[in-house]
Amino acid sequence: MGADIHGFIECRVTYGTLDEEDSSYRTAIDLDMLYGGRNYDAFGCLFGVRNYAGFRPLAEGRGLPPEVTDEVRDYYEGAPDLYHSATWIGWEELSAVDWDEPALTLGVREYWYSPERGRYQSARTLQSLDGHSEGDEWMQEGKIMRACRMTRREAVREDGEWDPVWAVMKALADVHGPECVRLVVWFDN
Template structure:
């Protein structure tokens, strides 16, 4: 069984309010409307879930925010015991990420490459295998397949034009209206 992500982009509407006045968080959009992927490299890099690539996660194990919008709370509670790994991250944090930062170690999986139409090696899959005696950078060929032990960067895991691009666009837009600290992504997972 695979692991899927659920959650909401949330914002706090602050324009025109005195600084000392409490503001409440509200849901901007359901994550399902923007992200339809299932990438363990993305989940590990961002939230520490299924972190086979060995990243220091950006926002792991934070739990749900105390000031959670009621809509988010109800959606989370529907999952009951199947929900795990609740966490959140602000746009301010995401905007400050060094996307060229490498993972802390080589990937637990081996990258498999196959010949593309131009004859060059093209990424094909990541495969679990026994890495005993293998080190980062090791590569070997089996028939028409090339295998390589590699270390990813955050940009490799979460490419700027990849599945998260629509999420980042919405968060960036909301941050322009409400401030980077007033926009966050609240998520949880099911397996």
């Protein structure tokens, strides 16, 4: 059974408030409006869920934030037998990530040429190393295989499915400050 991600972007609104310290978080947008994928490498890299590539997760197991909005809490608590692994990450953290940081685990990646993108694409495989060392390359069934450690940038591509999420978070951070924007997520399977 697959795991899907759910959640919301929240923002502590500071624009036009008299006392920024007293402003509370508001639900900005449902993650379903921006992200429709199921990328286990990204889930593992960001939140530690289905972490097959062996990343040091950025925001694993934090639960819901203490001052989470009522809308987000109600959505999450509305299906207690279905949802799990609630966590959150702020824009301030995301904007400081070293996207070239490699996974902790060595694995095998397969590469093939994508004519649409004009470059080689890669995908995680569950194949064993079969005696290969880091950096080794070989051909298998017409694909280039490489023993390597996936980087965060490969798991969460700059031009990939997370780009709309980051764009909305950045836009809100530009107005309200990076410390006032966060992504609250959970998973089902």
